[in-house]
Amino acid sequence: MKYLLALVLLYLTACKNPFSVQLIGSLPIDSTVYVDVYDAISGKQIASDTIAEHTFVLKIDSIRAGIYTVVFSWERDILKPTELKRYARFGEEELPRYVLSKSVWLDPKESRKYTFSISEGLDQSQLEQGLLDEDWGADLNVSSKGDNFRLYQEFSEIAKKYSLANLKAKDSLKQIIYKLNESGDLESSRLLHQQLSALWVNSLRDSLVRAEVNFLKRNIATAPAPYIFYSLVNTQNDFDNYKEVYDALSPNVKETLAKRTSVYLK
Structure with missing residues (x-):
């Protein structure tokens, strides 16, 4: 008892x-x-x-x-x-x-x-x-543990990978700019410094978006996919970048996201 x-x-x-x-x-x-x-x-x-x-x-x-x-x-x-x-x-x-x-x-x-x-x-x-x-x-x-936990971690690693590549690219630019300044080529230094001031360099942002889109399309039927898409889209430009993901979502998910996405649909 x-x-x-x-x-x-x-x-x-x-x-x-x-x-x-x-x-x-x-x-x-x-x-x-x-x-x-x-x-x-x-x-x-x-x-x-x-x-x-x-x-x-x-x-x-x-x-x-x-x-x-x-x-x-x-x-x-x-x-x-x-x-x-x-x-x-x-x-x-x-x-x-x-x-x-x-x-x-x-x-x-x-x-x-x-x-x-x-x-x-x-x-x-x-x-x-x-x-x-x-x-x-x-x-x-x-x-x-959990498949969805691991899936989101894997997705997060994509941005981390490209962020580290971006840091390395910026470090390389800094070294080139330093050498140009030493040699007196200030015009070339100025042009490279403009690239350095950008958030992303060497088209790495475009590569990141492409990698994220491909990942989400491969895993479109998983629970995290709509959440990730929702978190990525804050502007019309964001929606345009990730529209392939939106197109791949099921009708039910699109209906759930309608309030957020309707303003971006043309």
Whole structure:
């Protein structure tokens, strides 16, 4: 009888929050870390907490499958060179924070636990210095199980791959510009500097979009595909870039997205 009662209590406990997930992990930060979780589609904050020690466990109840952005932030007392003039001029009171963020597919039916980490061996000072460096390519890692989780991670790796290629291309341009300046060829240096000021160089943005479109078309019938498409399209130009993905979506999904996409349809 006691055994049966224990089973009933266990069942009721499990059913109390059938759609909950846990975000767990460890960060080498001695400062107080603020954790915020946002629905990447609506932008609504769905959870927040603080980490007083290196390890953390954040439970989120009543969560639906979808793309969420997890943001870790903590106070900093140093400004980037690009921030100094702005703060001197406008006198903002609060300094910006160090920020680590990661978009992830959360689905309690696939997994109840998502583990976050950064590169092994990285301490707080190294991490903070890296975050101040605009060309830093380090990333916040997350591991879990589930086909849709892995699919979204694979999609995210596409942008990461091209972003790193873009950083390397910009580094190469900087070296060429430096040599041109030394040789006195200021006109060529000026033209290359215009390329350097662009967000993307060497048509890498076009290559990124093509890779993302191909990936989504191959996986168009999966649960994350409509969410990813929705998150990518914010302007008419975005819609035009990813229209092949829209065309491949099922009629039911298109109907669901109608409110968002109708303004872009010509």
